[in-house]
Every structure is written in structure tokens, then in C-alpha cells.
Amino acid sequence: MRRLANRVADLVRDGLRGAFRSPRFALGAVLILGLGIGLATAVFSVAHTLLIRQLPVRAQDRLVTLWTEARGQVFDWPVSLTDARAIAAEAPTLESVAWYGYEGAWPTPVRDGDRLTPMALALVSGRFFDVLGTRPELGRALRAEDDVVGGGLVAVLSHAAWVRHFGGRAEVIGRTLQLHVNGASYIVVGVMPRGLDFPRGTDLWVPIGPATAARGDSSSAYVNLVGRLRPGLPPSGAARTTSPDSFSARAAPRGSGASAGWRPAFLAW
Numbered sequence: 001m002r003r004l005a006n007r008v009a010d011l012v013r014d015g016l017r018g019a020f021r022s023p024r025f026a027l028g029a030v031l032i033l034g035l036g037i038g039l040a041t042a043v044f045s046v047a048h049t050l051l052i053r054q055l056p057v058r059a060q061d062r063l064v065t066l067w068t069e070a071r072g073q074v075f076d077w078p079v080s081l082t083d084a085r086a087i088a089a090e091a092p093t094l095e096s097v098a099w100y101g102y103e104g105a106w107p108t109p110v111r112d113g114d115r116l117t118p119m120a121l122a123l124v125s126g127r128f129f130d131v132l133g134t135r136p137e138l139g140r141a142l143r144a145e146d147d148v149v150g151g152g153l154v155a156v157l158s159h160a161a162w163v164r165h166f167g168g169r170a171e172v173i174g175r176t177l178q179l180h181v182n183g184a185s186y187i188v189v190g191v192m193p194r195g196l197d198f199p200r201g202t203d204l205w206v207p208i209g210p211a212t213a214a215r216g217d218s219s220s221a222y223v224n225l226v227g228r229l230r231p232g233l234p235p236s237g238a239a240r241t242t243s244p245d246s247f248s249a250r251a252a253p254r255g256s257g258a259s260a261g262w263r264p265a266f267l268a269w
Contacts, residue, residue, distance in 0.1 A: 056193045058133025059228075064094075066225040067102075078102035078222035081212065087225070094227035098131040100124045101208060102222045104199035109180035117165055120201045121179065123208035123221075129156075129192070131228050138162075139173045139190030147207035154207070155186035159194040161203035177204070182211060 054060065068077045079087065081099070088097035105120040126147030135141070137159060146154050155177060157166070166172045175188045186206055197203075212221040 055132075055198060056134055056195050062229045063132070064227050064229060066227060078224050081208065081221040081223055084223050084225055091227065093230055093233055095230045096127065096131045097225055097227045098125045098128040099208070099223035099225050100128065100199055102224050105197075105202040110204065111178040111180065112165070112175070116180075119161060119165070119203040121181070121204050121206065122199050122202040123211050124205050125223075126207050126209075128205070128226070131226055132196075132198070133228070134193060134196055136190040137193045138170060139188070141190055141192070142205060142207055147209045149210050149213045151210070153184055153186045153210055154189045156190045156192060156205045157188060158192055158197050158203050158205075160197065162191045165203075179206070179211075184211075 057063065066079075068079060079099075084097075084099045088094075088099075091097055101123040105122045107118050108121045109116050110119045110121075111117075124142065126142050126144040129136075129141035130144075136156070139156075142154065142156055145151065157172065162168055162172060166175075172188055172191065176185050177188060178185045192205075208221065208223070
């Protein structure tokens with residue numbers, strides 16, 4: 001055992017000497033290692049959420065998540081909010097379509113009276129919960145009419161956030177929460193069932209239309225699509241959301257040109 005410990009110590013010393021002799025190489029190696037770990041973690045998180053973990057939704061195997069990719073490119077690309085609405089209107093293989101901000105759930109301070117609490121916020125379309133096919137445990141879910149600019153601002157809590165931050169009390173319905181990200185005040189209208197936190201880790205869902213309009217960037221907001229397949233279609237049918245030329249023209253990033261070959265990519269739940 002002592003011999004093994006001495007050997008490890010020698011390797012550590014040799015590694016440190018090499019790092020000091022070639023700091024740029026060492027820094028590059030550390031950055032590449034960190035990037036690899038981060039990408040592996042992200043891929044596992046998506047796969048675990050969509051392929052392994054069962055969510056409290058209706059017929060999970062009929063749900064697909066869609067984004068865009070290009071032949072020869074090493075990265076994927078979300079769809080603009082404007083184009084998502086147009087694609088959803090002409091998707092013959094999907095009986096219903098919703099979307100969520102491509103950044104997923106991200107932490108932001110939320111003010112509840114005099115208390116400031118960090119929560120993971122997700123921006124979603126008004127039909128998000130309808131497409132998932134999930135019913136709230138308390139109150140109501142978001143509706144299509146909530147996702148319009150000029151209407152009342154409403155929010156829905158996850159079950160975990162309801163218990164953790166509000167003690168699981170029914171009086172949370174009607175409570176006013178202020179988001180630090182845009183300074184807007186939202187009325188809590190519902191609590192979703194236990195186990196639903198999609199995008200992964202979500203504490204609070206709000207409609208994406210009013211939220212991006214309040215930030216002044218609705219035209220540049222990007223999303224991933226969630227669709228429910230029409231009866232009888234296999235998951236591979238999700239890729240036929242529109243004609244290839246139409247999808248390429250809509251989904252290609254601004255400035256890339258429709259000739260870039262952008263096409264729909266999907267992951268079945």
C-alpha cells in the first residue's frame with residue numbers, strides 16, 4: 001500500500017512539473033477535459049429525462065422533442081419563437097405542438113413579499129401542459145390565452161417548489177410573485193403534479209410570449225419544440241413536420257441561408 005501511495009505521489013509531482021513547464025498546454029488540457037465532462041453531463045441529463053425517467057404525462061411514448069440540425073455541422077440549433085409558431089401550424093404529423101425556451105430551466109431570484117428566493121424558471125407556450133397531457137394537482141395549468149401580450153401575467157409552480165418554498169399550502173393560489181429577470185409580477189394559478197419538472201429542474205413555469213415581450217427580445221427568442229404524434233405514426237414520423245425546403249427556410253439561423261441544409265431533428269420520449 002505504501003509503495004502504491006509513493007507511486008501516486010510521484011505521478012502527481014511529475015504532472016505538476018509538466019504543468020509548470022508548459023502552462024498553455026496544461027490549461028488547454030484542463031479546458032478540454034472540463035468541456036468533455038460538461039457535454040457528457042448535459043447529454044446524460046437529456047437522455048435520462050426523455051428516455052429513462054417516467055414523467056406524469058399522458059402517453060409519454062407519443063411525445064417528441066424537436067430542434068434543428070445541419071448536415072456537416074457539429075452543433076444543433078433551436079428554432080426562433082416566430083418560426084416555431086409557423087412550423088406548428090403546418091406540422092401534418094403532429095396533432096399538437098408546444099415549445100419551451102432553449103435554455104431550459106435557469107435560476108433567477110423570485111420575490112415573494114419581503115422574501116427573495118432563487119427558483120429555476122422555464123418559459124413555455126400556453127399549450128405546453130395540454131400537449132404533455134398532464135393535469136395540475138392544484139388550481140389550473142397554463143392556457144393558450146395566457147400566452148398573449150397584454151393579458152394577465154400568470155405562473156404555475158412545480159410540486160417540489162410548492163412544498164419547499166410554500167409549505168404545500170393551498171393558499172399559494174392567487175399569490176403574487178415578482179420575477180427579478182424582468183421585474184414583472186405574476187399570479188400563481190396552479191401547482192403541477194409531483195415528479196413533473198420538465199425542462200429538467202423547473203420550479204416555475206410562465207408563458208413565453210409575455211415574458212420575452214417584457215424583455216424586449218421576442219423576435220430573437222429561441223425555443224425547442226415538443227410535439228404529440230398523430231395516432232398510428234411512429235416516432236420517426238416527427239421528422240416530417242414540414243416539407244424539407246419549407247423547414248430549411250424557416251429553421252436555418254439568420255444569415256446562414258436556406259441552402260445550409262437545416263432539417264428537423266427529434267428525440268422520442
